[in-house]
Each structure stands twice: as structure tokens, then as C-alpha cells.
Amino acid sequence: xxxxxxxxxxxxxxxxxxxxxxxxxxxxxxxxxxxxxxxxxxxxxxxxxxxxxxxxxxxxxxxxxxxxxxxxxxxxxxxxxxxxxxxxxxxxxxxxxxxxxxxxxxxxxxxxxxxxxxxxxxxxxxxxxxxxxxxxxxxxxxxxxxxxxxxxxxxxxxxxxxxxxxxxxxxxxxxxxxxxxxxxxxxxxxxxxxxxxxxxxxxxxxxxxxxxxxxxxxxxxxx
Numbered sequence: 606x607x608x609x610x611x612x613x614x615x616x617x618x619x620x621x622x623x624x625x626x627x628x629x630x631x632x633x634x635x636x637x638x639x640x641x642x643x644x645x646x647x648x649x650x651x652x653x654x655x656x657x658x659x660x661x662x663x664x665x666x667x668x669x670x671x672x673x674x675x676x677x678x679x680x681x682x683x684x685x686x687x688x689x690x691x692x693x694x695x696x697x698x699x700x701x702x703x704x705x706x707x708x709x710x711x712x713x714x715x716x717x718x719x720x721x722x723x724x725x726x727x728x729x730x731x732x733x734x735x736x737x738x739x740x741x742x743x744x745x746x747x748x749x750x751x752x753x754x755x756x757x758x759x760x761x762x763x764x765x766x767x768x769x770x771x772x773x774x775x776x777x778x779x780x781x782x783x784x785x786x787x788x789x790x791x792x793x794x795x796x797x798x799x800x801x802x803x804x805x806x807x808x809x810x811x812x813x814x815x816x817x818x819x820x821x822x823x824x825x826x827x828x
Contacts, residue, residue: 782794
């Protein structure tokens, strides 16, 4: 939020044109607090990803905050993915959004409580460049933004990319990805900057097969 945006919002409040002035003021306060905490060096990718998360939580306003887990752990979630940080790992861009109610502890909403440990857990690798190709193709052709692994597990690409951004990564070199033998169980995503889970998209066998064929053509440049 630049100075012009702040000025315009304050003018609307003073002119009684803002229907939720206290909400607007709280947003301005948090934006300015973030500027102070980061020394003006804001990671815009994290900022934009968090704005998306807040919009996705338009109804569940509680999840527009960083949740307190206790024991110096914090979690963000949009109900489809979840990321848990230690206080040291929590990005500076998110610190102003920690739930102001210090007594409200969401102990169950954290990675260690919800990680996928069912069935046989194995590590998988994802070709990041191929993922981006499919993401771009989906956007250009207005398709559901999903990616299917060879074993059938399918996930939302934008959610996955936002997780990688929140974990402070530019690719998947320093990221471990775990899945179980069940395609309907969550994916674990682990890095030195935090731990995440991502819920899969349920797909029947025919759709999985068709999706894998389409992805192969996209990756080879045949579409």
C-alpha cells in the first residue's frame, strides 16, 4: 500500500464514505507495521501470496490472521493448505498479522498434528519447470489449475506455488515432498523455513489418465 492509497483510504473515512472504517484502519496499521518490521524491504511475492490467502478466507475471517499454536509456533491456512512456522521461521511480512488475541491458541491446526502419516510414506520429486509449463498452459486456456503426479495424486498448482513462496523458496531444490500410497491423502512439504500440508484434488481413474496425457503433451510442446 503506497502513500497515495493510504491517503485515499483515510479521506474516505473522514468523509464517512467507508462502511467499515475500523477494518480499514486496522489494515492500514498492519501495512505500516510490516513496513517498519521489514525496514521497507518487503518480499512482494510473500505479500501477494498472503493477500490471496486472505481473499480465500473471505468468509472464515479468523484464518485471515496468523494463528498462534503455542510453544512459539504459528500457522497460516486457507483450509486447503496449511503452513506451520517456528517464531524464528515466520516471515517478517506476516508478523503484523499474528492473531492479536494472545489467549487464543489453535493447537490442533499445525503441521505436526495434521501431517500425513497414513499408509506407506515416500518422497517424490517434481520437475519444477514442467510444473510451471502446465501452470502457464492452464491459465492461458482457462483450465482448472491442477497437476497430476504419475501415481495419480492431483493438486492445485497455485496453492502449491504459494506454499513454496511462503517457505522462502524459488524452486524445489531445498524442499522435501512426501506422499502416501493413497491419492486422497495430503501431501507433506518440508523445508528448513517451515512445514506444510496440501490437500489433493479427488479425481477418478479416467480423469487422471486424461490429465496425465494432456500434461505429457504440454511438457513436450505438442499443445
